[in-house]
Amino acid sequence: MRKSIRKSIFFGLIILGVSFQTLADSTKTYFPTGEVEQVRERIDGKLSKRINYDKTGRITKILEYANDKQEKLTVYYDSGSIKGVGEVTNGKVSKSTFYYENGKIKRIVEAVNGKKLKATNYHKNGEIKSIKNY
Secondary structure, three states: OHHHHHHHHHHHHHHHHHHOOOOEEEEEEEOOOOOEEEEEEEEOOEEEEEEEEOOOOOEEEEEEEEOOEEEEEEEEOOOOOEEEEEEEEOOEEEEEEEEOOOOOEEEEEEEEOOEEEEEEEEOOOOOEEEEEEO
């Protein structure tokens, strides 16, 4: 009796471990000249990330997803620094942050259901330039 209980627990743990296993894969598309243009990453069959490249191999943008729905977009300057980040809620942009190439914030736009509420613009030194409420 004692052996069969141990076997049942052991096999139960194996089955439990398999059921929580995550399946990840990626798909690449290429420019006609052979360079990677885009990589799509999937977890358990659902799109989790899309990375776009230019022909020199630099990342131009990254789109992040949860349950196949876009949650975030990051766009890059040619230098590799972040140009802008857009956050998405319920399929609509909820906040966009734009940056100067030096990394300082240039502009923040806040929205609800895709409608702008407020835009704050900044000088290159980081001081507020203007605020506009919509």
